[in-house]
Amino acid sequence: MLFPLLALPTCDPPRTRIFFNIRMKRILGPLTAAMMFCSWGMAQSLNLGTGSAFITNAPAENPVPPKSGTALGIPDPMSGIVPASAISGTSSDDISDLLRGGDTLIIRLTGVPSADQGIFEVKIDEAGKISMPHIGNLAAANNTTVTLKKLIEATYIKDEIFTNPNVTVDLKEQRFVDVTGEVRSPMRVPYTKDLTAMGAVAACGGFTDFANRRKVRLTQNGFTQEFNAKEIQSDQGRDIRLRPNDKIHVDRSIF
DSSP states (O other), X not given: OOOOOOOOOSSOHHHHHHHHHHHHHHHHHHHHXXXXXXXXXXXXXXXXXXXXXXXXXXXXXXXXXXXSSGGGTOOOGGXXXXXGGGSTTOOGGGGGXXXXXXXXXXXXXXXXXXXXXXXXXXXXOTTSEEEETTTEEEEOTTOOHHHHHHHXXXXXXXXXXXXXXXXXXXXXXXXXXXXXXXXSSOEEEEOOTXXXXXXXXXXXXXXXXXXXXXXXXXXXXXXXXXEXXXXXXXXXXGOOBOOTTOEEEEEEOOO
């Protein structure tokens, strides 16, 4: 835009300054408004409100779903940990005590008439059940000894057979973890609640000089996976919690 030159008189300076100020206000007023309008238009075109490319606290319209695995709270299958929600009526601390088919139990029944008291040796059948006097078959598999005790007592009371029965349930046999392959003394290691993979290997005297420590096989419930024992030795927090009847096999290294 071309602005007309202002011819300023050479005399009377005060009047000249007043004339100049009035003239500039008339010229710059519309120009300022035009500039403000252009700035507003640019802001609208950049869309600086909702949906801005800048980071805001507003949630995304299409959030990215979490990936599978640990992001969903699913534990690492090699961690030796099973979520308590996966087992009805048990806590995560009881997972290693779950009864299964083939277990032999010693059940003591007291707090009832002397003719009905006794010690019973029962075996969990393939269907996961046991038989008790007066109440017949009960589901025992996938219970702990504590939950099975409560189930038997509750059934006697519910069926109005006994009013105040006292039941104790114990496993007759010791449970084991089998460790074979390149360990110094392969054996069946007696199972305890705190037994881990490296603990079981240590109970066998440790690895031989020829052991392949990078690929140790662990079989749990018929499913076999491999773990790196060297990584666990450098970070014991990654050790694997074992369960009854687990099997560990250490192959010979090819090097």
